[in-house]
Amino acid sequence: MTTRIAIVGGFLGAGKTTLILAAAKRLAARGYRVGLVTNDQGEGLVDTALAGDAEIPVAEVAGGCFCCRFPDLLAGLQRLQEVASPDVILAEPVGSCTDLIATVLRPLVQFYGEQYELAPLTVLLDSSRSLADFPDDIRYLHEQQVAEAEILLHSKSDLAAGNGTRIGRKERMGADINETPVLPISAVTGDGVDEWLDVILGQSSRNPAALLIDYERYAQAEAALGWLNAKGQVRADTPYSAREWTAHLLAMLESLCTEQSVSIAHIKVLVTTPEGKVKASLTQAGSLSWDLDSPTADTRSHEFVLNARVNATPGQLEQIALQAIEAAKPDPAARYYIEHFECFSPLPPRPTHRLA
Ligand SMILES: Nc1nc2c(ncn2[C@@H]2O[C@H](COP(=O)(O)OP(=O)(O)OP(=O)(O)O)[C@@H](O)[C@H]2O)c(=O)[nH]1
Ligand SMILES: [Mg+2]
Numbered sequence: 001m002t003t004r005i006a007i008v009g010g011f012l013g014a015g016k017t018t019l020i021l022a023a024a025k026r027l028a029a030r031g032y033r034v035g036l037v038t039n040d041q042g043e044g045l046v047d048t049a050l051a052g053d054a055e056i057p058v059a060e061v062a063g064g065c066f067c068c069r070f071p072d073l074l075a076g077l078q079r080l081q082e083v084a085s086p087d088v089i090l091a092e093p094v095g096s097c098t099d100l101i102a103t104v105l106r107p108l109v110q111f112y113g114e115q116y117e118l119a120p121l122t123v124l125l126d127s128s129r130s131l132a133d134f135p136d137d138i139r140y141l142h143e144q145q146v147a148e149a150e151i152l153l154h155s156k157s158d159l160a161a162g163n164g165t166r167i168g169r170k171e172r173m174g175a176d177i178n179e180t181p182v183l184p185i186s187a188v189t190g191d192g193v194d195e196w197l198d199v200i201l202g203q204s205s206r207n208p209a210a211l212l213i214d215y216e217r218y219a220q221a222e223a224a225l226g227w228l229n230a231k232g233q234v235r236a237d238t239p240y241s242a243r244e245w246t247a248h249l250l251a252m253l254e255s256l257c258t259e260q261s262v263s264i265a266h267i268k269v270l271v272t273t274p275e276g277k278v279k280a281s282l283t284q285a286g287s288l289s290w291d292l293d294s295p296t297a298d299t300r301s302h303e304f305v306l307n308a309r310v311n312a313t314p315g316q317l318e319q320i321a322l323q324a325i326e327a328a329k330p331d332p333a334a335r336y337y338i339e340h341f342e343c344f345s346p347l348p349p350r351p352t353h354r355l356a
Pocket of ligand 1: 015094159266283289291
């Protein structure tokens with residue numbers, strides 16, 4: 001029996017993980033076995049931890065995007081089949097990745113078509129946010145992501161003024177909307193999620209033409225991003241609120257980024273205390289949102305995972321992150337321990353396969 005794979009792309013912070021987690025619950029309620037694949041340029045992902053907490057079988061492809069780590073993607077799919085025999089696998093490529101038709105969907109169909117049935121490529125577009133403050137190359141990358149969608153989801157529709165303005169925005173982006181189904185969706189209210197699931201369960205990728213993409217510009221867009229994955233612990237002698245620590249850390253990161261004219265693509269932090277979890281994200285200055293916010297009693301320690309993708313050099317991002325972690329200490333005598341800290345800019349994409 002073939003397993004259905006739905007690849008859900010879109011720019012950093014567009015809402016991919018939130019939608020996938022909401023979709024996985026609905027698929028399970030419809031009687032499907034579901035698996036997830038997360039993906040990142042580094043290790044130590046908030047998204048993987050969230051999927052694990054939701055008790056959904058998850059495989060992580062780390063150290064590069066699906067296109068450059070195609071054998072790792074295959075190994076992840078295989079692992080999921082061994083542990084969970086999923087009917088449907090929802091796979092989230094890195095939010096700075098594009099050209100997925102040529103480098104991921106076509107190779108899967110061509111070389112592994114007997115095992116896997118590919119759903120139409122879904123791309124999320126969050127038109128509630130502007131990329132005007134990002135370099136041209138990043139806006140170019142974003143346009144390429146939208147242009148290759150087989151189904152385009154206007155994400156976070158609960159935040160939109162109206163769908164008409166959103167579709168108008170896509171027209172302004174110069175993408176061809178004539179043949180691309182466009183669906184407003186909100187993972188928060190559930191609006192559009194079942195309609196989208198009907199599409200990815202009932203239709204197959206039409207094997208559209210590959211993008212005509214300039215890999216130099218694509219590489220420059222990725223190189224313009226500073227990427228940070230960190231894990232650590234905070235300990236204090238006096239009890240403190242882990243939620244307040246999270247809010248303080250994100251406020252410090254936001255204000256340091258604003259001071260230094262660093263545009264935020266996505267900063268997210270997951271905090272675990274002995275009693276509960278807190279998770280919050282910034283997808284641009286002033287956009288703080290809480291995804292997990294269980295009321296937790298004051299604590300004397302917590303663990304955190306911090307992922308940041310911003311328009312800065314790795315050195316600049318490292319300084320910003322360390323300064324924010326120091327400033328967020330619950331009291332001057334509190335200690336923090338960093339167990340994992342990697343800060344870099346993604347290397348130029350070198351896909352394993354490119355079937356144009
Ligand atoms: N209001 C609203 N917020 C949403 C919705 N979907 C996602 N968000 C918020 O947007 C932020 C980013 O969402 P993610 O799902 O982490 O985005 P992503 O595309 O997976 O991000 P990366 O993995 O970094 O590329 C989170 O704070 C979410 O709560 C939605 O439908 N409505
Ligand atoms: Mg994600």
